[in-house]
Amino acid sequence: MTYLLKIGSFVGLGLTVVPAFLVFAGLLTWDTHAALMGVGAVLWFVTAPFWMVKEDATQSPAER
Amino acid sequence: MAEDHGTLTDRLDAIYEFDREPVTDEHLQGPGDFIGFYSGEHVAGTEFVIGPLFVAHGVSAGDLLLGLLLGNLLAVLSWAFICAPIAVRTRLNLYWKLRKIAGPQLLFIYNIVNALMFCFLAGAMISVAATAVGIPFNIAMPGLSDLYPNTVGWVVTVLVVGSAVTLLAILGFRQIARFSKVAAPWMFLVFVACGVAVLPQLNVSSLDDLWAVANQKIWTGAPFESRAHFSFWHIMFFAWFTNMAMHIGMADLTILRYAKKWQYGFFSAFGMYLGHYVAWIASGILVALAIQNSGEIAPGPIAYMGAGIAGLAAVVIAGWTTANPTIYRAGLAMQTITPNWKRWKVTLAVGAVTTVAAMFPALMMHLLDFVALYGLILMPMGAVIFVDFWLFPRLGLRQDYADWKDIAFSLPAAASWGLTLAACWAIHAVWGLEIFFLGLPGWFIATAIYIALCYAQQRGPSAGKVEQHVGDNA
Numbered sequence: 206m207t208y209l210l211k212i213g214s215f216v217g218l219g220l221t222v223v224p225a226f227l228v229f230a231g232l233l234t235w236d237t238h239a240a241l242m243g244v245g246a247v248l249w250f251v252t253a254p255f256w257m258v259k260e261d262a263t264q265s266p267a268e269r
Numbered sequence: 270m271a272e273d274h275g276t277l278t279d280r281l282d283a284i285y286e287f288d289r290e291p292v293t294d295e296h297l298q299g300p301g302d303f304i305g306f307y308s309g310e311h312v313a314g315t316e317f318v319i320g321p322l323f324v325a326h327g328v329s330a331g332d333l334l335l336g337l338l339l340g341n342l343l344a345v346l347s348w349a350f351i352c353a354p355i356a357v358r359t360r361l362n363l364y365w366k367l368r369k370i371a372g373p374q375l376l377f378i379y380n381i382v383n384a385l386m387f388c389f390l391a392g393a394m395i396s397v398a399a400t401a402v403g404i405p406f407n408i409a410m411p412g413l414s415d416l417y418p419n420t421v422g423w424v425v426t427v428l429v430v431g432s433a434v435t436l437l438a439i440l441g442f443r444q445i446a447r448f449s450k451v452a453a454p455w456m457f458l459v460f461v462a463c464g465v466a467v468l469p470q471l472n473v474s475s476l477d478d479l480w481a482v483a484n485q486k487i488w489t490g491a492p493f494e495s496r497a498h499f500s501f502w503h504i505m506f507f508a509w510f511t512n513m514a515m516h517i518g519m520a521d522l523t524i525l526r527y528a529k530k531w532q533y534g535f536f537s538a539f540g541m542y543l544g545h546y547v548a549w550i551a552s553g554i555l556v557a558l559a560i561q562n563s564g565e566i567a568p569g570p571i572a573y574m575g576a577g578i579a580g581l582a583a584v585v586i587a588g589w590t591t592a593n594p595t596i597y598r599a600g601l602a603m604q605t606i607t608p609n610w611k612r613w614k615v616t617l618a619v620g621a622v623t624t625v626a627a628m629f630p631a632l633m634m635h636l637l638d639f640v641a642l643y644g645l646i647l648m649p650m651g652a653v654i655f656v657d658f659w660l661f662p663r664l665g666l667r668q669d670y671a672d673w674k675d676i677a678f679s680l681p682a683a684a685s686w687g688l689t690l691a692a693c694w695a696i697h698a699v700w701g702l703e704i705f706f707l708g709l710p711g712w713f714i715a716t717a718i719y720i721a722l723c724y725a726q727q728r729g730p731s732a733g734k735v736e737q738h739v740g741d742n743a
Contacts, residue, residue, distance in 0.1 A: 221459060222462045225461070225464075239579065246583075249455045250455075
């Protein structure tokens, strides 16, 4: 399950940043890029908390 | 007086109840924790303001790239060679270390100043988030030259955002801290994506065009009206001293005391080069497009131009998640004043001050000056800690003198703080040296004053009579 969640997260990060480079290369419109970034954001935030927080058994320095 | 001192000491001790002892080996953290912390801490909502302000101050492209490269390097070296070695040797947080050197009464004053600075900083972050929240409601955003709240819509938006951030901080600081850790990698990529996606609109179709457009349209070297021109030196010193309170000012003793090795201070490079290099450049590109399109120059609108709804979400999340720990830290410092208050009451009070501060666009639009002032005000105490730790053994002076003599208020430390700030003001007033450069001479001034006064205190003819001694009050 964690494996699938991680794949979902990294796809989310990919959708966040890769379309911008495709816009720069002239292969994608800005509107599509903006829509894909929205999808990427949703994908990241519905998957990453489960495995990132789970792996963080101890407090990070930020929480002190 | 003796009673006051006792009460004050008790207050401080109660707040830092679990932080009095050095960190033990089993609680030390690995490199990943520090990479994550520094990356998250320095990719914040305020990066959407700082990058555009560099453009407004008319820096040239070459000066920006080189100034940030070197300034951030100096910041990393300051963390690694000034803050981290003391942190891993003492394993104490800033407050407990300062208490030993300066005494609890001076620490009390330092806490109040620190809390106010944190409130204003969190206020700037809430302002940033508000610029994104207001867009769907078509609320006019403050412009670069606005200092005061100028529309009812802006005041209401800040009030709503500030209340929400405060409420969430009251309900669960730790949950939000975890959420901010999750948000950090995504936010960084949003900055990158925003900057890259708008390049074609600036007529950059290949990497060859980039340098020419960067000089002609983005970092043109021509400042906006009423903005001072920034040179390479401004950028370098600003990048170095943006977090002066954290490295030279020693606030990150609290973080780096958990490091296994002092070399972990170098992990601050992740925060500097991702947040204070890439993100500042990306937000500068966005503002150039806003100028070209005659659009609004505020974090929300420029992020929307780069990434649409995801950009707005990034501004809100970045402002919220970075305001959250700042409000928490301010609350911690404020608890020395209100020891009997519950944590939620303190957070509420801090949130109220922060929200009122956020209503003033001056805080956001003059963030560069505020950040420089914030670091400068807290820096002298960092110099005091540096001198006490490294130089006193070599000079034959006793370290942690206030703790050893049970002194409530160290006059040498207080005078070093006050006189250094006075000297910096004088340098500014007489020679016109801008605030961004004052940290460097200020650090040497603080160091010299503290050594001289401590020498007089510990070795001079009136040794033992200079300070306000607890025993005298009893």
